Amino acid sequence: MSGTAKHESDTDTDTPVGYGYCAWHHRVASGVRLIQIEDGGSGPSTMGNKFACHSCRQAYDLVPLADRPL
């Protein structure tokens, strides 16, 4: 049995990326990911979903919603 290890497609992102509006630097960028914002404060918990590009995710230490542990 000769096993030919075939690599699956080397994708480092398992979620589709695309162009979108980055809510952090207020421009359309590629590879934006959905970030869930928890507006910590008094009153009813207000959560919002915004998109952040790769650069802003690194700069602001943002974790995409899909990458968060449940």
Ligand SMILES: [Zn+2]
């Ligand atoms: Zn950005």
